[in-house]
Amino acid sequence: MTRLRDAVRLPPRALLSTLWPVRALAYVLTGAVSGAVTLVWIVLTSVGAPALAAPFISVERHRLALLGCAPPAAPRVRHRYTDPVAWRAFAYLVLHATALLLLDAAAVAVAFWPVLLIGGGTFTRAAGGGDAVDVWAGVVVGVLVLLAVVVVAVLAVYVVMLAALAHAELARLLLAPPDDAVARSRSRLVDAFESERRRIERDLHDGAQQRLLELGLTLVAAELELDDDPAAAKPLLRKASGQAKAALAELRELVRGIHPRVLTDLGLAAAVAELADRASVPTTVDVVLPARPPSTVESAAYFVVAEALANVRHAAAERVTVTARRLGPALVVRVRDDGTGGADPAKGTGLTGLADRVAAHGGTLRLSSPAGGPTVLTVTLPW
Template sequence: MREHPLRFLTSGWPLRCWAFLFAGLLLGLVVLVSLAALIVFGALFSVVGVGLVMLTAITVFGLPVAGVERRRLRLVEPVPPPDPHGPLEGAGARSWLRTRLRERATWRELGYAVVLAVFFTGANAGLVALLGMSLMLLATPVVVWALAPETVMIIPGQAIPGPVAALPFSAVGLLGLVLSAYGAGLFAAVQVKTAFFLLAPRDEPSRSHVIELTRSRIRLADAFEAERRRIERDLHDGAQQQLVALTMTLGLAEMEMGERDSPAGELVSRARREARQALDELRRLVRGIYPQVLTDHGLAAAVEEVAQGHPLPVTVDIDLPHRLPGMVETTAYFTVTEALANAAKHSGASQVAVVGEYRDDRLILLITDDGHGGADPARGTGLSGLADRMAILKGRLVVSSPRGGPTRLRVEVPCSG
């Protein structure tokens, strides 16, 4: 419109702008009535509790309005502002509401809903009224011809004698139509700018910095896993073999001493038993650092091995179509082991179930125990550590642990890079 004002009039843009404003008028009226109803009825019924729910709904009222507005913007803007909110699959109503209220985008969207209802609705109504009046004036000769002369009065008390006499009104209507087209284009641009200002994500300048921080965090996690495997290998090939050799040497010494009952023989037997205990403890430590079965056979087999040695009965049902990336398997394995350890220490459960599946390029695990519930990250039960482990791969940990149980941990880990 700024570069080619005459070409703008003959293009399809005026029709698109008029459709945009008309849709905005309808949406604004719906938003205005809905906001007014929520405020009025929320205040009236707040004493019985229902009103509090209505008043709470006002705080997130901008979310659906912003979703509809992004679709309406496609009439004049091919690429509308993206949704600044992340997905919250599996979260309960309270968790969803708490998360959304902490996001600044939620309040900006509420502000946009108020601006749309109060300001844009009135302006859109004025421009739509100008368009309607201009079309009526433009069609005056046809109306006069269809209804016969001297029956159509635009000015009170003065009839239009014929279609030719109505041509000046058509000229005024044509001028109003041109003004309406330019006004619709200008005001549509104002609404688009306002929408991008209030509805677009505000963290775009720091996104590259966040991506680099995420990459560096994953590099640190990879380095940590590599160091853990090196320690496991050194213990397996170094200290463990030396303890095996020591146990064999003490056994030979015990055989050489024979059946003689002496203090030295008793000390050698005791040293051999302690060496065996140290070897068993070292083997358990090595398996805890990084289980070899996880490398050889995958996540399902590794969790099965942990379940067999767990003090509580643990049922495992993990159905995976193929091996997952190493980082995903490692993160999921240690998350499951930590959850099982928490269940044994804190839950008072009699049994635990671990269910896993691969869906939509995500590993989903559900760990459930029948304990007394009440798991709280603030009490140091390890849930914060599990959430931090999930955050490395942009995974999600959803905990449901009401008083009286059961406790459910839902783990979602993306399997793509």
């Protein structure tokens, strides 16, 4: 647990066992004090405010550490009266001395209201009667008051934490220098390059590698036929030649970082139909979509089907069915075979890589493969 935004999601019992309520209260308390001081300072030095704001802004940056936030780096300000960074920080100080001061003061009042309620002596006055009936009535009223105080105190904790979180988010938004945005942009760019590298690796494994494996199997079969029946080897050699050309074409496309050509030109239905034509097991394709999904989703779905059809040879299947539908905001692709079942991602069937590919797009992969079959692979991708 490193930040207040994570702590707010905890259930009450877990939250109250941490120091986050105290840290949030310390943040709004110090915020109320510094907001009042800032208000006085703005009134007295309104003309030189942007030039004299640096100490106050520095305090506000470092107060964020109370909530587990790294203090934003100090920006490089070229001129206090012309730099938009300085005016943005000054705008935060104005808010801090007005609206945020009221927010912090209200949060402090909410935090201490249960204490004032207890200090009001409600229980003592209710239990202070002379006869037994009054005493028991006072006890009941006192217990109810204490329960009410506990409930109010828990609610007050969340109110204080939410007020602190709102104040802190506004501070981070206005006090973070442009360099932070540049750093975040660079980080996203690095992540995108890394994601693209992994995508190419998966495409090589799930696409071109499977074609080369089919080519190798065809050549082995042709070699076995050459000695006994050279005529029977000729169709196998022609098939191998076609597979080699297809593998080279797909490698060329992958190097360029694009989809398989048929997928790019004709869409998922045509691309899956081509996979079915090359499959080693008779495959029925039922892909009905109202429109083409995003290209990244099409690519993920295509390679899911390619890997699933390549894995069918391990299952002794006689028939495979591939279906794809749009269900609400998702593309659902299902590959079913009538093989022996027992598929396990831990056995190196390529399913782990498929799961990674699907997860990278925010989708889910489900596998049902009981012993004896059938095996059903269902992939859901956000449209």
